[in-house]
Amino acid sequence: MPTCWTLPRGIVRTHPAGEHKDMLRIRVLHGPNLNLLGTREQSIYGTLSLDALDSAITKLAKELAVKVDLRQSNSEGELVTWIQEARTKYDGIIINPAAYTHTSIAIRDAIAAVGLPTVEVHLSNIHQREEFRHRSHIAGVAIGQISGLGPTGYLLALRGLHDHLIASQRQKKTTAPAPSRRTAKGMK
Numbered sequence: 001m002p003t004c005w006t007l008p009r010g011i012v013r014t015h016p017a018g019e020h021k022d023m024l025r026i027r028v029l030h031g032p033n034l035n036l037l038g039t040r041e042q043s044i045y046g047t048l049s050l051d052a053l054d055s056a057i058t059k060l061a062k063e064l065a066v067k068v069d070l071r072q073s074n075s076e077g078e079l080v081t082w083i084q085e086a087r088t089k090y091d092g093i094i095i096n097p098a099a100y101t102h103t104s105i106a107i108r109d110a111i112a113a114v115g116l117p118t119v120e121v122h123l124s125n126i127h128q129r130e131e132f133r134h135r136s137h138i139a140g141v142a143i144g145q146i147s148g149l150g151p152t153g154y155l156l157a158l159r160g161l162h163d164h165l166i167a168s169q170r171q172k173k174t175t176a177p178a179p180s181r182r183t184a185k186g187m188k
């Protein structure tokens with residue numbers, strides 16, 4: 001439930017400071033072992049910690065006036081639950097499913113079921129690595145995949161998903177049926 005409180009003169013605010021009701025909302029999910037970023041395998045995944053990556057995403061989200069919710073889990077079930085939950089609370093998803101990219105039909109099915117525009121991100125170029133990493137179960141249900149650009153990939157995903165959501169909002173507005181004359185005159 002959003003916070004709801006009454007201001008002087010009866011103005012009711014239903015959104016915390018810095019947020020407004022028309023803000024785009026994007027959930028960002030990091031899969032298993034990404035909590036170790038910056039501590040090991042720096043030659044593959046770089047030196048940035050997950051906290052530093054999340055801060056960079058949050059900073060860009062503020063510039064774009066997007067509300068972001070950032071989460072990491074080592075559990076496939078938890079990621080599925082967070083994807084399902086996003087259906088009513090978020091407009092889109094950015095996900096690095098990590099190793100589950102190559103194994104998880106459950107995550108693919110959850111993304112397909114919620115029907116939210118989803119961007120798949122990988123820090124490393126999965127297509128240049130071992131054969132088993134070339135296949136993604138997620139790519140077929142994502143609007144796009146960014147792979148091999150390191151942390152910048154998340155920032156590009158955020159810009160890309162933001163632009164995609166704005167464009168589909170505009171399209172909905174222009175293709176929505178015009179109000180009937182009775183409704184337009186305020187008649188019931």
Ligand code: CA2
Pocket residue numbers: 032033034036037038039040041045096097098099100101121122123124125126133
């Ligand atoms: O390149 C990516 O972002 C991956 O999704 C990362 C996964 C890997 O299984 C995918 O094939 C590609 C692995 C994440 C593990 O992250 C670590 C970070 C630091 C140290 C150790 C692991």
